[in-house]
Amino acid sequence: MPHDHHDHFHHEGLSPSGHPYRSDNDEPLSYWQCMEIAVRELLIEKGQITPAEIAVQIDAMDARSPANGAAVVARAWVDPAFKQRLLDNAGDASREMGFDIGPLNLIAVENTADTHNLIVCTLCSCYPRNLLGLPPDWYKTREYRSRAVREPRAVLREFGVDLPAGTTVRVHDSTADMRYIVLPARPNGTDSMTETELASLVTRDSMIGTGLPRQP
Amino acid sequence: MGGLPAGAIPQDGHDFALWEKRIDALMVLCGGKGLFTVDGLRRALEDMGEDAFEKHSYYERWIAAVNQNLIEAGVYSLEELGQRMAAVSRRGATYGEAQDG
Numbered sequence: 001m002p003h004d005h006h007d008h009f010h011h012e013g014l015s016p017s018g019h020p021y022r023s024d025n026d027e028p029l030s031y032w033q034c035m036e037i038a039v040r041e042l043l044i045e046k047g048q049i050t051p052a053e054i055a056v057q058i059d060a061m062d063a064r065s066p067a068n069g070a071a072v073v074a075r076a077w078v079d080p081a082f083k084q085r086l087l088d089n090a091g092d093a094s095r096e097m098g099f100d101i102g103p104l105n106l107i108a109v110e111n112t113a114d115t116h117n118l119i120v121c122t123l124c125s126c127y128p129r130n131l132l133g134l135p136p137d138w139y140k141t142r143e144y145r146s147r148a149v150r151e152p153r154a155v156l157r158e159f160g161v162d163l164p165a166g167t168t169v170r171v172h173d174s175t176a177d178m179r180y181i182v183l184p185a186r187p188n189g190t191d192s193m194t195e196t197e198l199a200s201l202v203t204r205d206s207m208i209g210t211g212l213p214r215q216p
Numbered sequence: 217m218g219g220l221p222a223g224a225i226p227q228d229g230h231d232f233a234l235w236e237k238r239i240d241a242l243m244v245l246c247g248g249k250g251l252f253t254v255d256g257l258r259r260a261l262e263d264m265g266e267d268a269f270e271k272h273s274y275y276e277r278w279i280a281a282v283n284q285n286l287i288e289a290g291v292y293s294l295e296e297l298g299q300r301m302a303a304v305s306r307r308g309a310t311y312g313e314a315q316d317g
Contacts, residue, residue, distance in 0.1 A: 027311060028309055029305065029309060029311050029314050030311075032272070032275070032279055032280070033235045033311045034301050034305055035280070035283060036279050037235075037304045037316075038301045038303075038304050039282060039283050039297070040238060042286075042292045042296060042297065043286070048251065048291060053245055054241045054242070057240075057241035057244055058237045058240075061237060061240060122218025122219075123258065125274070134240070138227050141225060142269060143222040143223055143225040143226065144225045145218060147222050147225070149219050150218075150219045150221070155225065158225055159225075176254040
């Protein structure tokens with residue numbers, strides 16, 4: 001990607017080369033890192049949370065990946081009854097497969113031959129993190145959040161998805177308690193593939209709507 | 217900001233650092249224990265003003281919002297926070313050195 005688009009404004013969160021600041025344990029302590037340490041220690045001292053709870057939470061976070069969502073999508077592709085349950089209540093259907101969805105409402109939106117769905121959180125960064133892991137950086141940018149609802153077709157072209165003019169594009173704006181996941185259309189030529197093989201075609205971006213599944 | 221004009225979408229990513237993952241974990245755990253709500257977090261984030269989005273990174277804004285809500289909830293006081301941050305700073309020059317123990 002060209003980097004000239006960073007010229008418009010300066011992010012302190014970006015390095016001089018225009019890349020995200022990658023703080024690590026041996027970087028100079030920042031004000032906000034100092035605050036994180038202080039807040040964490042005070043929460044522990046006040047008996048509100050334990051170090052073990054934090055460790056478990058981070059492990060759970062690290063364990064979540066788009067592979068979880070891909071497994072759900074592949075199941076929907078091979079099992080029409082499951083697909084219907086997924087479209088009726090994506091949270092409950094995902095829980096059937098053993099995924100912890102938490103208390104939030106999860107809605108699956110289906111891509112078809114004539115409709116393409118795209119998800120965004122214009123407010124902040126709400127994302128189906130229980131099925132996809134933490135959101136990619138671009139999902140949280142001002143640029144994506146501003147433009148996804150204004151010119152979704154242009155945004156999709158930037159991601160390499162050029163839809164026919166006749167395709168309906170639906171943009172779903174997430175909220176804190178209402179998350180969306182895209183159920184991409186099953187690619188042609190996959191009739192003989194197993195559920196596991198199908199899952200390998202399902203990319204993270206295809207479940208956000210900024211991408212399409214891989215072709216077999 | 218939905219609907220406002222904006223430039224090309226930056227596609228560079230980065231791996232989350234430990235301090236960022238910890239902030240995410242604190243946010244989820246505090247929410248789960250009812251210390252504050254996600255609406256409380258949003259209100260604190262919105263109160264920072266629009267330029268906070270340009271000046272601070274994602275998890276910097278989140279720790280500020282978590283802290284604001286915990287002080288308002290009476291979990292600890294502003295004085296306790298200030299004293300602790302000063303103590304943390306004295307421990308060392310890097311994030312690793314500033315950990316307790």
